[in-house]
Amino acid sequence: MKVSENLANINERIEKACERAGRKRGDIEIIAVTKYVSADRAQEALDAGIRHLGENRDDGLLEKYKTLGNRPVWHFIGTLQTRKVKNVIDKVSYIHSLDRLSLAEEIEKRAAKADKQMKCFIQVNVSGEESKHGMEPGQVLDFVHKMKDFPHILVVGLMTMAPLTDDQNTIRSTFRGLKQLQQEVESLHLDYAPCHELSMGMSNDFEIAVEEGATFVRIGTALVGSR
Numbered sequence: 001m002k003v004s005e006n007l008a009n010i011n012e013r014i015e016k017a018c019e020r021a022g023r024k025r026g027d028i029e030i031i032a033v034t035k036y037v038s039a040d041r042a043q044e045a046l047d048a049g050i051r052h053l054g055e056n057r058d059d060g061l062l063e064k065y066k067t068l069g070n071r072p073v074w075h076f077i078g079t080l081q082t083r084k085v086k087n088v089i090d091k092v093s094y095i096h097s098l099d100r101l102s103l104a105e106e107i108e109k110r111a112a113k114a115d116k117q118m119k120c121f122i123q124v125n126v127s128g129e130e131s132k133h134g135m136e137p138g139q140v141l142d143f144v145h146k147m148k149d150f151p152h153i154l155v156v157g158l159m160t161m162a163p164l165t166d167d168q169n170t171i172r173s174t175f176r177g178l179k180q181l182q183q184e185v186e187s188l189h190l191d192y193a194p195c196h197e198l199s200m201g202m203s204n205d206f207e208i209a210v211e212e213g214a215t216f217v218r219i220g221t222a223l224v225g226s227r
């Protein structure tokens with residue numbers, strides 16, 4: 001399938017979800033997750049009108065960066081090893097996987113060197129699944145307050161992954177839990193943690209995520225395909 005055809009289908013589904021939830025389509029950005037596909041296919045997504053691309057490994061990002069450069073807005077969406085931060089810091093606009101203090105320390109150091117403020121999502125393990133990365137919901141407020149001492153990190157929002165399940169209620173309550181936390185942080189009105197954004201929803205659950213308040217959905221398979 002052409003990316004443009006997939007995108008038309010996804011856009012229609014997002015619009016319907018917006019109608020159901022009384023939201024504006026303009027408040028939701030699609031991140032095309034290109035980790036499974038070639039740079040050519042990523043270019044096709046850009047030609048179809050996509051502006052945001054997401055990669056979950058530093059080597060995948062670097063390879064596509066070579067061809068695509070700064071044309072897309074790059075998002076780092078995967079687990080980020082501390083020693084890999086230096087490879088991505090000057091290329092990505094957003095990191096979605098801030099989940100520990102040691103990572104914040106490294107991002108702070110590298111962002112300071114690159115003379116930029118890094119926009120970060122705190123990744124939260126809302127569902128409590130062992131296999132999921134992210135910090136426990138109960139740790140988030142404490143962590144946010146610590147970011148006061150990290151002037152090169154801007155906490156723009158929270159990110160989560162729903163459990164792999166067909167149970168819509170479980171998925172929905174995961175997204176709802178993240179939204180609740182996001183509102184708590186937002187209501188603190190911290191200049192270093194505005195926290196207006198919610199990064200949630202993938203190929204299988206983006207409609208529920210939109211209904212529950214996602215501002216960035218991260219879509220790979222349904223948009224650009226998988227290997």
Ligand SMILES: *Cc1c(COP(=O)(O)O)cnc(C)c1O
Nearest residue numbers: 033056077202203218219220221
């Ligand atoms: C791979 C990945 C996605 C996209 O997954 P699809 O199911 O292919 O849409 C989204 N977010 C993260 C963190 C990922 O690793």
